Amino acid sequence: MEKKKRFKVRLLPGKCIGCGRCEPACPVDAIRYDEKGEPIIDLEKCIGCLKCVKVCPAAAIDKFLPEGDTGGAEPEETAESEAIGEGEVKRLWRGVWVYVEQMDGKAEPVSWQLLGKGKELAQDLGVELAALVLGNNVEHLVDEAAGYGADKVYLIDTPVLKDYRAETHMRSCVYLVEKYSPEILLIGATGLGRDLAGGVATHLETGLTADCTGLAIDKENRLLEQTRPAFGGNIMATILCEKARPQMASVRPNVMLTPPFVPGRKATLVRESISIEEKDTLTKVLEIVPIQCETSVDITAVGVIVSGGRGLVSAENFRMLQELADLLGGVVAGSRSAVDAGWITHQKQVGQTGKTVRPKLYVACGISGAIQHLVGMQDAEYIIAINKDKHAPIFDVAHLGIVGDVFEIVPAMIEELRKVKNPPVCET
């Protein structure tokens, strides 16, 4: 028999993101990394199995036929690449679940936002949408969850779950998931949600994607496509969890829309219990103190935001933004650079590691617009961006972009607005 033609692989310039996946994927040790973390491929050793090509998320490795080899065959699929027990995974796990985050019986808005998105996912999969309500004296949330779209509500209402603790809520989630096998579990990416999600996923030995901004179903493969900012928010990544269940994601608050509330809508209630003795717990909540917003305004709940970035140069210059915000009846916020520089408090940070906002108007002043910032404000109804650099990515999301100097444009805007609103009006 004629010898089979073999592919080799090579690195395409400029595409590698240094994720470290190709080297361990190579079965013959043909890949090592250079100082930048990019692969150096030893063609002598390469057997053309294309495993590195498959694991590369950036399509940075390409196959080619070495000189002398013309035509040639696609590599044979190795037995290993056929998922073990995949069929079983798909048969057993059904349903979309949303963890309802609550405190003292009051639900966090992100829980209802997730029911809205969860409904779409459940419809695409042809399954039920269920809410998970854990706490003490929280039964009223069952009807509320139903009103926001849950078909079924799993409820554990018991004193040991009163104040949120990772261990008690984690064990309750794990118990219910193991008993009822949902294929998807969504949790709000709040401080509490992220405290909970990591433990639940670890206990269940399943995949968890943090801080997602997009969720969709790949219907053909019945998989949840989880999209989030990656690499410090400089680029977006779509992440899959193929072989473990449930597929877990924490989802950024205020990215998904709250669905309309339908009064009187009913869900099937599944009442469950869990046996956790208070004396066996490792943590005790001694006190809960609401944080008095020293800066008073919650930037996720206002109509107009005037936001400053690195281009503002100093804290003093934020006074100018404050004046503009007052005239527009809004508040001042900032980018990560502005917060890191100490010009504005973290509570007013917009972006991946800050807040996601959806105001009617967002005025971005001296903000270049890294993805980590854009994911926090791109859903504003109207965006005005002022930046010196005409290539700044902020202009990609702006409805109106001004290539100019914030120190000229903003004072001029203030002057014009004063004329319109004479005397200046500050809406409260």
Next chain:
Amino acid sequence: MHIVVCAKMVPDTTQVSIDPVTNTLVREGVPFITNPFDDHAIEEALRIKDAYGARVTVLSMGPAPAETVLRKAIALGADAGLLLSDRAFGGSDTLATSKVLSVAIAKLSDQERVDLIVCGKQTIDGDTAQVGPGIATRLGYAQVTLVDKVLDVDLDTRRITVRAKFDNRHQVVEARLPAVITVVREINTPRYPTVPRRLYAEEVQIQVWTNEMLKLDPNTIGLKGSPTWVKRIFAPEREKGEIVMGLGKEKEKAVRLIMQKLADWKVLGP
């Protein structure tokens, strides 16, 4: 008391940019640093050491150059560094990472009982905040994340009292030791190394453990042990709005346009 701090070497993602033409990451010249949140974890462990007496071991998983993270921590006052480095660990997601770290911590604890594990809230390259809770879960230790204040460590009753900062409230929590805490940046201001300490840290032997030491099943760590994988990386494409020049003479025209738009969008109120 024996405190373990988990620290990671990360690319300084604030210096990464996107090539506007090819839409790919520009990684040229981006320096590697200690994850900034971990700087605060190291500092907090050192403060507990100063106040209550403790031995601080700093633990990192990564390629050989990650030992600089450990040397830096030793220069600040940590007692020892341990690097977990093996190609079998490469490509780990958070589930596999917490496995490697927790097995190493359990092994360290066999040598000298570990009482407290301090991690940064999250890394700046992954931004997941999942590894700390993963370690706590695997070891069955108490877990408190987002700590912005350590209020008390009681070695007699073996309890730590901390304040955690959730989005809209503080929660004061008492946890039994051993415990895992993750810290936010507001918790402290990291110190600077002293010169003698820095010289010492340059010379000190950094222990390296490979998988020969941990003996983990290669199918449960690294790429093979990671249930999540990145299918696609992309820079989102967006529809551009109206972009006008507002420099110099064109300033007035630009401001007039802004005023016009504000009126059209009805954001000026009645």
